[in-house]
Amino acid sequence: MAGKFVISKRKNGEFQFNLKAGNGQVILTSEGYGDKAGCRNGIASVKTNSQDDARFERKTAANGRFFFNLKAGNGQVIGTSEMYESDAGRDNGIASVKTNAPGAEAVDETG
Secondary structure (H helix, E strand, O other): OOOEEEEEEOOOOOEEEEEEOOOOOEEEEOOOEOOHHHHHHHHHHHHHHOOOHHHEEEEEOOOOOEEEEEEOOOOOEEEEOOOEOOHHHHHHHHHHHHHHOOOOEEEEOOO
């Protein structure tokens, strides 16, 4: 089953997307966007930038867990992963984004 981008609306009215793997697990969450067009541009940016390993910023949180940011060419964060117990889990998450993002369809759940 293919991955998909799910567009939703936050309580504060901003739009966001989650990239979900084929199994339904969220592998990347966007920043908030003021409008749906910006959100869709963010999805397009993930599709493009996810194919460049240099765009993935591998990080360790203060609590010792691992995560990554996906950045655009201008250095802006376009998506953040879930927290992982190990750096290997984080690397698997990056591989999943690389695999799922390019062909993922966008599903708008905002109505």
